[in-house]
Amino acid sequence: MLSLTAAGESLAGREVRIEQVRHKFLFGCTGFEFEAYANGDSTDPDRDERLAARWDGLFNFATLPFYWGRFEPERGNPATERLLRTARWFAERGHPVKGHPLAWHTVTADWLLDLDNADIAAAQVARIEREVSGFAGVIDMWDVINEVVIMPIFDKYDNGITRLCRDIGRIPMVRMVFDAAREANPNAVLLLNDFDMSAAYECLIEGVLEAGIRIDALGLQSHMHQGYWGEEKTLAILDRFARYGLPIHFTETTIVSGEIMPAEIVDLNDHQVDSWPTTPEGEARQADEIERHYRTLLSHPSVEAATYWGMSDGGWLGAPGGFLRADGTPKPSFDRLHALVNEEWGTDETTIADDAGRVRFNGFHGDYRVTCEGRTAGFTLDGPGEAILSVDLS
Numbered sequence: 001m002l003s004l005t006a007a008g009e010s011l012a013g014r015e016v017r018i019e020q021v022r023h024k025f026l027f028g029c030t031g032f033e034f035e036a037y038a039n040g041d042s043t044d045p046d047r048d049e050r051l052a053a054r055w056d057g058l059f060n061f062a063t064l065p066f067y068w069g070r071f072e073p074e075r076g077n078p079a080t081e082r083l084l085r086t087a088r089w090f091a092e093r094g095h096p097v098k099g100h101p102l103a104w105h106t107v108t109a110d111w112l113l114d115l116d117n118a119d120i121a122a123a124q125v126a127r128i129e130r131e132v133s134g135f136a137g138v139i140d141m142w143d144v145i146n147e148v149v150i151m152p153i154f155d156k157y158d159n160g161i162t163r164l165c166r167d168i169g170r171i172p173m174v175r176m177v178f179d180a181a182r183e184a185n186p187n188a189v190l191l192l193n194d195f196d197m198s199a200a201y202e203c204l205i206e207g208v209l210e211a212g213i214r215i216d217a218l219g220l221q222s223h224m225h226q227g228y229w230g231e232e233k234t235l236a237i238l239d240r241f242a243r244y245g246l247p248i249h250f251t252e253t254t255i256v257s258g259e260i261m262p263a264e265i266v267d268l269n270d271h272q273v274d275s276w277p278t279t280p281e282g283e284a285r286q287a288d289e290i291e292r293h294y295r296t297l298l299s300h301p302s303v304e305a306a307t308y309w310g311m312s313d314g315g316w317l318g319a320p321g322g323f324l325r326a327d328g329t330p331k332p333s334f335d336r337l338h339a340l341v342n343e344e345w346g347t348d349e350t351t352i353a354d355d356a357g358r359v360r361f362n363g364f365h366g367d368y369r370v371t372c373e374g375r376t377a378g379f380t381l382d383g384p385g386e387a388i389l390s391v392d393l394s
Contacts, residue, residue, distance in 0.1 A: 001360050001386070006375055007394040010357035017371045020347040022094070023060060024365035024382060025298065026249070027341055028307030030315075031055075031062035031090055031097070038089035039082055047328060052093075054324065055311055058337055062090045063251075063307050064139070066099045066131060067107035075111045080134060087138045098307075099139045100251075101146035101193065102128045103177045105154050105161040112160025117167045120160045125180045132184035141189040143219055143251065145177050149196040149204055156267075171207050178213050193219030193251050197237050205244055218244065219251035223309065225261040225268055225319055228289040234296050242302040249305040250297055257286035257313075257331060258320040271317060278313055278320035278331070287332035290323075294340060301384075 002018075004011040034055075037048035064087055065071075072078040087097045103124055112120050132142060151173070152166040165173045174192065181190050192208065192215050194201050208215060218241055222229065229237075241248055257278045261271050297303045309315065312322040323334040347363040353372075365381050375393040 001358055001388050002370065002379070003388070003390045004353055004357045004359065004370065004372065005390070005392045005394075006372070008392070011353050011372055011393070012355050012357045014353050014357075014372050015350060016353050016359050017350045018347055018359065018361055018363075019369045019371075020363055020366050021369050021378075022367040023341070023345070024367075025303075026061040026096070026305035026307075027059050028061035028063060028098070028305055029055065029059045029311055030065075030307070030309055031086065032065050032315075033311065034089065035064075035082065035086045038086040050328065051311065051324070054330065054334070056093065058323065058334070058341060059308075060095055061098070061305065061307070062095050063098045063100050064090075066102060067104070068109045068127065069107045072109055072127070075109070078130070080131075084135060084138065087135060091138055096141065097139045098141040098143065098191075099131065099135065101143040102131060102181060103144065103161060103173075104146040105151050105159050105165070106147070108159050108161050113158065115160065117164050120164045121168070121176065124161070124164070125176065128177055128180040129184045132181045132188060136185045136188070140185065140187060142181060142191065143193040144181050144190045145174055146193050147195060148174060148192070149194055149198075149200045170204060171211050171213075174204075174208050175211060175213050178215070182214065189216045191215070191217045191219045191249060191251070193221065195221035195223070195252075202240065205241075209244065215246060217247040217249050217304065219249050221252040222250055223252060223254045223268060223316075224289075225254060225256055225271070225317065225321070226263050226265070227260050228255060228293070231292060231296050234293070235300065238297075238300045238302060242300070246302075247304040248300075248302045249307070250303065251305075251307050252309045253293070253306060254309045254316070254319065254321040255286050255289050255293065255333075256319050256321045257282040257333065268317060273318070276318050276320055278325055282320065283331045283333065287336045290333040291336050291340065294337060298345070 036042045037045060042048045064083060090097050148170050151162060152170060154162045178190060220241060258276055265271050297306050310322050312324045313320045313326045324330055345364050349361060351359050353359050363381055367380050369376055369378050370391055372393055377391050377393045379389050379391050381387055
């Protein structure tokens with residue numbers, strides 16, 4: 001309930017408009033495809049501006065790539081300014097940004113293989129300190145370490161991070177990188193992120209927490225190239241990981257609108273096809289599954305964020321997993337999520353204040369604007385249950 005005044009006088013009987021201007025829930029997506037546009041070297045700026053407008057219509061939170069092997073392929077020559085400009089581009093549009101990831105055995109720097117384990121550890125800590133402090137104020141959320149469960153046993157190819165993790169162990173590895181990130185930016189939100197939803201991830205989390213390592217949120221990956229998980233499985237996973245009392249972020253979600261990847265494939269990267277087209281039947285299925293998935297996530301009190309892994313088709317694995325086709329046209333899933341986020345889960349209503357200058361409405365947590373006779377003020381809903389707020393529009 002809002003109690004409205006203007007210069008101390010009641011607004012009883014006046015027409016009042018209430019608009020939600022930002023969700024507290026983080027509806028996220030990768031922002032990888034905007035790097036060239038944000039840096040002024042896009043090959044098709046008109047297309048990118050159209051893409052940006054569609055992105056803004058669905059999302060309020062961006063994830064940017066900090067894969068070490070691409071960010072700093074040559075030691076001492078990181079792509080700091082390029083990523084900083086991209087992050088600022090999102091921030092100027094009102095979107096917070098997360099960096100992904102600071103430590104990972106995949107797409108890591110090849111030059112680490114020239115170092116011994118002590119020097120790899122020192123380079124990893126220095127890398128974290130440089131990025132987390134250098135981007136502070138623009139990026140204040142990080143996937144600090146990615147896929148630790150498999151990290152010391154990863155055998156696809158040799159890499160420095162697996163060597164180090166195998167040497168010192170998972171929990172000391174997590175402690176090392178989280179301590180470095182925490183010291184570099186004490187105000188940052190720091191995530192542990194993994195695709196492994198088995199008991200192995202639970203054991204890791206329990207070990208990390210018992211060791212006194214502070215984790216701000218748990219990241220759960222949900223690439224559904226092999227089929228939609230369904231509400232029962234998703235809620236069961238959420239309940240298992242919610243017991244740690246930490247916020248949950250669904251950090252990487254993909255739901256395809258084409259042929260489903262065969263279930264017998266263990267590593268999704270092993271799925272090699274010449275083309276993976278979207279289909280009308282698949283698009284209808286994807287739209288239904290997108291709606292079911294987001295409704296499930298928003299229904300759970302532990303979930304604070306959901307990041308979709310690619311706005312457009314043809315991203316990771318070449319999959320038709322986007323909300324837009326390769327030609328930029330929207331799929332039914334785009335329209336479905338747009339209606340949920342901006343209409344069903346949004347607020348834009350006009351009402352009349354009662355005799356005491358009060359208005360009542362139901363709304364999702366977030367930032368709001370109230371307008372009456374040309375005067376405007378803002379307020380925030382950020383807690384469960386009924387809120388009673390006093391707002392002065394003078």
